[in-house]
Amino acid sequence: QVQLVESGGGVVQPGGSLRLSCAASGITLSNYDMHWVRQAPGRGLEWVTFTRSDEIKKYYADSVKGRFIISKDNSKNTLNLQMNSLRTEDSAVYYCAKQFPFGGAFDIWGQGTIVIVSS
Amino acid sequence: EIVMTQSPATLSVSPGERATLSCRASQSVSSNLAWYQQRPGQAPRLLIYGASTRATGVPARFSGSGSGTEFTLTISSLQSEDFAVYYCQQYNNWPPWTFGQGTKVEIK
Numbered sequence: 001q002v003q004l005v006e007s008g009g010g011v012v013q014p015g016g017s018l019r020l021s022c023a024a025s026g027i028t029l030s031n032y033d034m035h036w037v038r039q040a041p042g043r044g045l046e047w048v049t050f051t052r053s054d055e056i057k058k059y060y061a062d063s064v065k066g067r068f069i070i071s072k073d074n075s076k077n078t079l080n081l082q083m084n085s086l087r088t089e090d091s092a093v094y095y096c097a098k099q100f101p102f103g104g105a106f107d108i109w110g111q112g113t114i115v116i117v118s119s
Numbered sequence: 120e121i122v123m124t125q126s127p128a129t130l131s132v133s134p135g136e137r138a139t140l141s142c143r144a145s146q147s148v149s150s151n152l153a154w155y156q157q158r159p160g161q162a163p164r165l166l167i168y169g170a171s172t173r174a175t176g177v178p179a180r181f182s183g184s185g186s187g188t189e190f191t192l193t194i195s196s197l198q199s200e201d202f203a204v205y206y207c208q209q210y211n212n213w214p215p216w217t218f219g220q221g222t223k224v225e226i227k
Contacts, residue, residue: 035216037163044206044218044219044220044221045155045157045163045206045208045218045221046218047214047215047216047217047218050213050214050216059213059214059215060214061214061215062215095162095163100168104151104153104168104169104210105153105165105168105169105174105208105210106153106155106163106165106208107165107168107174109162109163109164109165110162111161111162112162
């Protein structure tokens with residue numbers, strides 16, 4: 001059974017940093033394109049960042065470009081999100097999501113991890 | 120960036136009744152359109168991809184239709200577990216991958 005489990009969320013002050021992880025079981029992350037999607041309290045879904053399976057192509061939403069970095073740790077079969085220069089508007093539940101091969105919908109989602117940016 | 124617009128924002132439906140949700144894209148996304156269900160406190164779940172293909176394990180009462188800029192998700196006979204928020208998403212032109220703002224299906 002394929003499962004994604006996020007961790008690393010918490011409370012951080014504005015300007016601070018946080019590193020989220022998404023541990024995969026049942027699949028080898030190095031074979032798949034992966035995303036991070038976030039959801040602010042009471043709001044809809046917002047795509048954050050993407051990495052191609054081989055990490056050669058990475059994309060970021062304008063709202064996080066230059067501050068967030070997506071990466072994979074193939075030895076641990078995890079997807080990571082390094083978040084720097086955090087702002088209050090980055091407060092959200094962060095989900096990792098697997099994409100269908102060859103482009104497509106997001107077929108597997110983790111349960112999410114909560115990030116609160118507050119002084 | 121392709122903007123996805125869903126309507127209505129809230130849909131009040133009685134159990135057993137039919138629900139019809141709409142999603143419009145600001146430009147053509149062909150059939151590269153997905154629908155997700157999100158129950159309170161849970162992660163989104165893929166329901167439909169390719170505009171009309173049900174994901175694994177999704178009941179047959181869920182159906183999707185449309186292409187280009189106009190799409191519909193129909194739930195033929197609402198069950199208690201179907202009361203949730205539904206999002207459409209385009210994956211035709213990216214980045215960014217964009218979602219609609221969601222339609223909440225509530226009990227009438």
